[in-house]
Amino acid sequence: MEFHYKRATDEAALQELRKALVFFYGGATVTEADPGFTVSVPADLSEKELGDVVRHFLRGQREVPSKVVAENAGRPDAQCALPHDDRMEVGPGAYLQGPDWADAMDATRALVRGHLADRFDVPQLRASALISRDVLVKAGYYRKFPNLVNAVSRIRSDYWDGVSVSQLRPGQDDALASFYVASDMVLNPVTCYHVYAKAQTLMERHAAGMFGIEGPVFRHESHNHTATRLAEFTMYELVGMGTEEEVATYFRGLLEAYTELFAALGLPHRIVSASDAFFGDDPTLTRNAQLMSGSKFEVRIPMEHGELSVASVNSHGAAFVDSFGLSQGGKVEATCCAGIGLDRLAYALKAYGLLP
Structure with missing residues (x-):
């Protein structure tokens, strides 16, 4: 289906639009025209439906300057190449891991957990693959990423x-x-949701406001899978909950810890402010709020075909406090989290020859 948008739009917004359309529909062409531009996607949409999607997305694409927190050239001798990959695909974005890849994942996990454990002495949780559908509804996941849920x-x-x-x-x-x-259960798309869903019990049982959690994550991207964009992967997260002051301290500490971790790994990278590719409700407010407040930062590693995002640090304000009823008489006013995709990080470390 093709749609012609008749207003001039800057190049950066067009690139974001193309990436978002590929993300959700598996392919897209965005061609400049006079006036405006033309969009084409391989999807069973009417012209009006495609037009609504384009207009809705562009409302969230005002130009907001990015903020670079850290930039590191990595080890002087580190060179990027296609890594040895003995995974065998069992379905779109799902792999049987061979011995080499399994060893790489173990080494990556040890590097991450070892570095962060030295800085954050927190209870460590193991996440379930399944989560209640109601939890995703409370978290707002269906509003923001309706296409990605695996039922x-x-x-x-x-x-x-x-x-x-x-x-x-x-x-x-x-x-x-x-x-x-x-x-009533779905495959879990975000590990931190387990923590928010059980926050009161966890905080009372462990007398802690921050938790580490590792587990399998599933996201349905049937048209958009690659060796690094997976339908099933492993995520490690640190999740913080508390007063606004406590969470602000957690957030600064997480950003500092990630800056030190990736410098120590020797990977070339930059840590930069970012936003999610929302097609959900009110993308303008969501995207601009993230970028202008500096509430989301991504760790991006240069690869052969562009940057690869391997980790993020996120401040949620009171969003999940309200959604999950976490206030506990004012003890919890805000939340934050920092996640690392272990599969992507293992891929990057292997590509640069930085694993034993």
Whole structure:
């Protein structure tokens, strides 16, 4: 489907639009025209629907200067090359890891956990792959990233004859689907949601306001998977909750810790203010608030085909406090988190030859 937008738009906004459309629809061309530009996507949308998507996204694309917190050239002898990768794809963005890749993940995990454990002595949690759908609704994930949720199905509760299901043959997809309904559980897209969902119990049990959590993460990007953009990956996060002053201290500490960590790893990188590619409700307010307040920073590593974002530090203000009812009589006024995609970081370390 093609749509012609008749207003002049700066080049940076057009690049962001193209990336966002590729992210959600698997492909897009954005061609400058006079006036405006023309957009084409390989999706079953009407011209009006595509126009609404484009206009909605551009409302969030005012030019806001980025802020660079750190820039490091890495080790002088570090050269980027295509890394040895013995993973075997089992589906779009999902891999069986070979021995070499498994060792790389173990080494990357040890480097990250070792550095951050020295700085933050916090309870360490292990996340579940499943999470309640209601948690994602509370967190606002469906409003911001409706395309990325991986639903889970189960046999209908009113269906008792399992023989019919067992006798289905390959290709009988419609018949198979008729026996199943969506579950109340989904595959978890963000590890920190587990912490917010159980925050009161965790804080009382461990007498702590910050937690480390590692676990599997799932995001449905069926048209957009690569060796580094995965449908299933492992994330390590530090999550902080407390008063506004406490969380401001957590946030500064996390940013400093990430600056030291990536300098110590020897990877060339920069840490820069960033925003999410929102198509959800009111992208203007969300994007501008992130960029102007400096509430989100990404660690970006130069690779052969552009920068690779491997980590982020995020300040959420009272957003999750309100969503999850975390205030506890004023003890929790804000939250923050800092996450590292271990698979992406392992890929970058292997590409630069920085793993043992």
